[in-house]
Amino acid sequence: MSKPPLDGIRVADFCWAWAGPYGALQLAHLGAEVIRIESTTRMCPSRQIPPWAENERGINRAGYFNQYNQGKRSMTLDLKKPEGIALAKQLVTKSDIAIENFAAGVMDKMGLGYEVLRGLKPDIIMISLSGYGASGPEKSYVSYGPPQVALSGMSSLTGYYGGPPMQAGFSYGDPNGGVHGTFAVMCALLHRAKTGEGQYIDLSQREACAMLLPEALMEYTMNGTQPPRMGNRDPYMAPHGVFCCQGKDRWVSIAVRNDEEWQRMCTVMGHTELAVDPRFTVLAVRKENEDTLEEIITAWTQERSADEVTRSLQQVGIAAYPSLDGKDMLANPQVAVRGFFVELEHPEVGKRPHLGIPWKMSRTPCEISRPAPGLGQDTDYVLSDILGLSREDIASLRAKEVLV
Amino acid sequence: MPGLALAGFRIVECGDMVAASYAAKLMADMGAEVIKIEDPNGGDTARQRGPFPGKVPHPEKSGLFLYLNTNKRGITLNLEDRRGQEIFQRLLTQTDLLIHNIHPTRMPALGLDYERLAPLNPGLVMTSITPFGLSGPQKDYQATDLTLWNAGGLCYLNGAGVGGEHLPPLKAFGQQAGFQAGVHAAVASLGALFARFSNSLGQHIDFSIQECLMSISEFAGIMPAYANQVVVRFTGNKAIRPLDIMECKDGWIYLCCVEEHQWQGFVDIMGNPEWAAEPLFATRLDRAENWDALQLFLEPWVKEQSVEELYHKAQARRIPFAPVSTMGDLLNSEHLKARGFFAEITHPVAGTFSFPTAPHQCSATPWTLRRPAPCLGQHNAEVYGGLGLAARQIEQLRQEGVV
Numbered sequence: 001m002s003k004p005p006l007d008g009i010r011v012a013d014f015c016w017a018w019a020g021p022y023g024a025l026q027l028a029h030l031g032a033e034v035i036r037i038e039s040t041t042r043m044c045p046s047r048q049i050p051p052w053a054e055n056e057r058g059i060n061r062a063g064y065f066n067q068y069n070q071g072k073r074s075m076t077l078d079l080k081k082p083e084g085i086a087l088a089k090q091l092v093t094k095s096d097i098a099i100e101n102f103a104a105g106v107m108d109k110m111g112l113g114y115e116v117l118r119g120l121k122p123d124i125i126m127i128s129l130s131g132y133g134a135s136g137p138e139k140s141y142v143s144y145g146p147p148q149v150a151l152s153g154m155s156s157l158t159g160y161y162g163g164p165p166m167q168a169g170f171s172y173g174d175p176n177g178g179v180h181g182t183f184a185v186m187c188a189l190l191h192r193a194k195t196g197e198g199q200y201i202d203l204s205q206r207e208a209c210a211m212l213l214p215e216a217l218m219e220y221t222m223n224g225t226q227p228p229r230m231g232n233r234d235p236y237m238a239p240h241g242v243f244c245c246q247g248k249d250r251w252v253s254i255a256v257r258n259d260e261e262w263q264r265m266c267t268v269m270g271h272t273e274l275a276v277d278p279r280f281t282v283l284a285v286r287k288e289n290e291d292t293l294e295e296i297i298t299a300w301t302q303e304r305s306a307d308e309v310t311r312s313l314q315q316v317g318i319a320a321y322p323s324l325d326g327k328d329m330l331a332n333p334q335v336a337v338r339g340f341f342v343e344l345e346h347p348e349v350g351k352r353p354h355l356g357i358p359w360k361m362s363r364t365p366c367e368i369s370r371p372a373p374g375l376g377q378d379t380d381y382v383l384s385d386i387l388g389l390s391r392e393d394i395a396s397l398r399a400k401e402v403l404v
Numbered sequence: 405m406p407g408l409a410l411a412g413f414r415i416v417e418c419g420d421m422v423a424a425s426y427a428a429k430l431m432a433d434m435g436a437e438v439i440k441i442e443d444p445n446g447g448d449t450a451r452q453r454g455p456f457p458g459k460v461p462h463p464e465k466s467g468l469f470l471y472l473n474t475n476k477r478g479i480t481l482n483l484e485d486r487r488g489q490e491i492f493q494r495l496l497t498q499t500d501l502l503i504h505n506i507h508p509t510r511m512p513a514l515g516l517d518y519e520r521l522a523p524l525n526p527g528l529v530m531t532s533i534t535p536f537g538l539s540g541p542q543k544d545y546q547a548t549d550l551t552l553w554n555a556g557g558l559c560y561l562n563g564a565g566v567g568g569e570h571l572p573p574l575k576a577f578g579q580q581a582g583f584q585a586g587v588h589a590a591v592a593s594l595g596a597l598f599a600r601f602s603n604s605l606g607q608h609i610d611f612s613i614q615e616c617l618m619s620i621s622e623f624a625g626i627m628p629a630y631a632n633q634v635v636v637r638f639t640g641n642k643a644i645r646p647l648d649i650m651e652c653k654d655g656w657i658y659l660c661c662v663e664e665h666q667w668q669g670f671v672d673i674m675g676n677p678e679w680a681a682e683p684l685f686a687t688r689l690d691r692a693e694n695w696d697a698l699q700l701f702l703e704p705w706v707k708e709q710s711v712e713e714l715y716h717k718a719q720a721r722r723i724p725f726a727p728v729s730t731m732g733d734l735l736n737s738e739h740l741k742a743r744g745f746f747a748e749i750t751h752p753v754a755g756t757f758s759f760p761t762a763p764h765q766c767s768a769t770p771w772t773l774r775r776p777a778p779c780l781g782q783h784n785a786e787v788y789g790g791l792g793l794a795a796r797q798i799e800q801l802r803q804e805g806v807v
Contacts, residue, residue: 005599022620026588030595050643051623051631063630064623133765136742141719146647147726150658155649155728157577160564165649165656165728168576169561170638175620177763179587184764186594187409187434191769193601195407199768207745207763210734212583214760218467219455220731221757227455232550232575236453240550242559242572249636251572253554319546323554323573325634326624334542340615352629358615359592360537362518363607364599366592 002364004031009189010386012088012095013037013072014112016044018145018171019129019205020101021068022178027097027185028071029357029366035095035382036074037088038375040404047375053349060348060374067354069372070342075383076376076403083402085111090387093121096192097185101129104139114200123198125188129181131173133204143205148173152209157216159229166229176212177205238286239265239293242323243301245309251323252306254297254313259283264316269300346371379403408435409769413597416441416495417476418483418504418516420449422549422582423533423613425472427503427590432475433762433771439495439787440473440778444480444805447780448473457755463780464753470777471759474749478778479787480807483514488806494791497525500600501593505533505585509544518608528606529596533589537612547613552581556617557624563637573637584620585613645692649728650703655711656728659702661688669721673714674705751776781807 009032013024016038028034038044046065053061060066078084089112092098098117100107107113107128114126128134131143131151149155149168159166181203188199210217216226234240234255239262242253256262259282266275274280274296279289286293301309306322313320324332330341330353338360341353357366383389383397397403413436419425425440425448432438442448450469457465482488492515496502506516511532515521518530532538535547536555553559553575563574589611596607618625624635635641642648646659661667667688671680679685679701684694691698706714711727718725727733734740735758743765750756762771784807788798801807 002599003602005595026591030592030598051627051633053630055631063626067626127764132739133743135765136739138719138739142722142724143726144660144662144724147658147660147724150649150656150728151726153729153731153734154577155658156656156730158562158574160571160574164651166574167562167638167649168580169558169620170622172576172620175622176584176587179584179591180763182591183430183587183594184766186591186598187431187769188766190413190594190598191407191409193598194412197407197768199766201767202765204743204745204763207740207743207760210745211760211763212580213578213731214471215453215455215468215578216731217734217760218471218757220735221759222455222457222467223459224732226731227577229577232572234550237548240548242550242554242575244572249569251554251560253551253559255548255550257548314542314545317546319548319551321545321547321551321555323560324557325560325636326557326621326626326628327634329557329618329621329625330628334536334540335612335615335618337540338537338612338615340612340618349630354629355619355621355625356615358588358612358619360610361592361596361599361607362609363605364596366595 004366005361005364006030006032009033009097010095011035011097011099012091014098014100014102014107016101017046018068018174019177020099021046022175023129023181023185024072024099025068025070026179026182029368031366032097034072035091035378036069036072036373037077037079037091038074039076039078040375041078041080053352058348066346066349066372070354070368071370072373073378073381074373074376075379078402078404079110081402083397083400087383087387087402088112089117089120091382092117092124094386095121096125096189098124098126099181099185103142104130104134118198123192123196125185125192125198125201127181127185127201127203129177129203129205131205133207134202145171145174148205148209152206153213153216154209157213157227157229159231161229161231161233163229173205173209177203177208180208180211233290236283238283238290239297241294243294243298245301245306246304250306252301252309253321253323254309255319257319261318262286265313265318268312268316271296342368344368344371347374376403407769408772409766410434410436413437413500414498415439415501415503416499418506420505422450422472422579423585423589424503424505425450426583426586427531427533427593428476429472429474430587430590431594434769435772438476439783440476440478441481441483441492442478442780444482444781444807447480451780464751467757470751470754473777474759475774476778477775477783477787478781479784480781482806485806487801489515491788491791493521493524495787496521496528499525499528500597501529501531503531503533503589503593507546508534508538522606526606527600527604529593529600529609530606531589531593531609531611533585533611533613536614538610549579549581550575552613552617555614556581557621558617561622561624561635561638581613581617585611585616588616642692644688645695645698646702650706652706652709652711652714655730657706657711657714658726658728659706660724660726664688666723667691669723670718673717673721677701747773749773749776753779
């Protein structure tokens, strides 16, 4: 069996919360050895929020942490002590990548800024993820994931027709910033493999989110206007929406891509008279009569289950799918057959399904090698196997409370 | 002299709309040599979708297409034609990565068969970005960005909460499924290119957009397995508040008070009104529990404020408020200007416009512009000439609709 693509690559992971950990998770998916540097003196927020396994609170029982830190290792190190900083530096000299998402300037203040790390390991690749980026007049502004969606411009475009601006997801800017960061790191790794040169990457999560809005940004630069909020509608397709189905809070999404598909949909609905109804024959008139169109479709969908609507439309090649909730995801036959959910034995929460890796590689398979780490479970491994410290050295560091 | 991180990597992209085009754009912007293949009959659908200058449709002026295809060369090639497939295979002998988002039901007809392509070039990495992956009972299901956003469990999380139960789950703006698939698939593809350093062999990547979206589903994917619960519409169901968008006199602002000192700072900015001392609003959990009441106090005050003033006042106290930026706010932001996030790009047909560049500033290998998006078939002569086709042959293939 071939090894995963990043086998032998080591990551010193100073991240916490979500954006950074999601970025580092992609590196773990690709087979890198990702070592989270944690501390009880500055506990990762994602170890401290529900859901807990069986609602029993515990730093190793948090679903959020256990989901987004699969495949990683954890060591505890008090970075407020000089010995802790010294060990962090030693780990960087044995690493290929350093990743962090502290507030601007924190790594520098701790003496772990890029210039220092480069002095220790000339070809280190370091990435800092932050809301605003490491330069510019607002670089020291505080930024959390949820407001980033608003700050990036996405909220001003998202919302029901005629309604207020709305959020997209809860903290969409975090995973999106994280994965764009991983992309930059992968570019830097390939560059280093060819030239031997490392580098520093400054990633702005706000900008990563703005990258996703070209239709609106370009409309502004071209015409000085921005698209109105239009709910689930689309300027080039109708019907295009999420429709109410049988059951409590059950919905189905339907997108009809052209006039010919609309004809087929009329047949599926058993309303052949609609196929010749002049209010709906071509896209332009369906857009004009979209409220009526949606009422007609809702009258059909609400008498049926989302699965039934999906099956009957897919049978004639029309894009439709139920709006899945979390339990639907776990029960989804498509991802189940593909083995997307991963259930590894975790010492505190046992076996339970976690979201896996969204790609399959034919020659260098990627798989989640271990469940998310318990806090500090790999401290001894890192100190002895990677840094070469003796058992006595480790005991002495532990006595001085450096390893907390 | 700054370098190009992906210099020397040759990529062939068969992209329609966002997913494969965005993946290849990210790589082209970092120096890869990308050749985009379009159908001679109209090309990429993104060319039809706009926005367009003056709102007049034109296949060379779509803002979406121009953005998604910077730094690429473009050729037209009919992959349904046997001769088209022969040229395609010849091109692939000189290619490191083939990336596409052709639907699985159309892949065989277009010659996108890894087992047949691999012997031509054992180093070839092929990335297939498909709605549901290349296996499983629903692999042939049709999909659009909207239906995938639902199939990935993300749409269900968004929209009106309490009191808005009649409103449907709400999609995020634009083509988010395509963008997420694109950036994640770019990461996987670069992983496979990196793996070639150990033994120079390529491979096939089967990338599922549905799974990609599930993997960013925040609490939704975790709640059932850990707490036997389902997450419904974040907007109206929050454990902590304020974490909300509210209207000012000249726009909208995102109010975010997660830590106690942030709330206290906000109360101080409001001039310490009496109501703020009510036990109803004592902790962040109380403030979420009694949001209906809190909202009534906050709204009239916030409505009197200007977005910019309240934003900077809050940030001065380390309170993470953010404006609900409009596109104009972004293009005119001093901060983004100072970071050089937007760059003017001149296209021979469309004209000169500001474009977003990259969210990452890489010290050794920065974003560069080497060419604007290609016109349909712009590089046919150059690319086909490079494959050894004579001008006469190319002309004949053109007349026969192959290129």
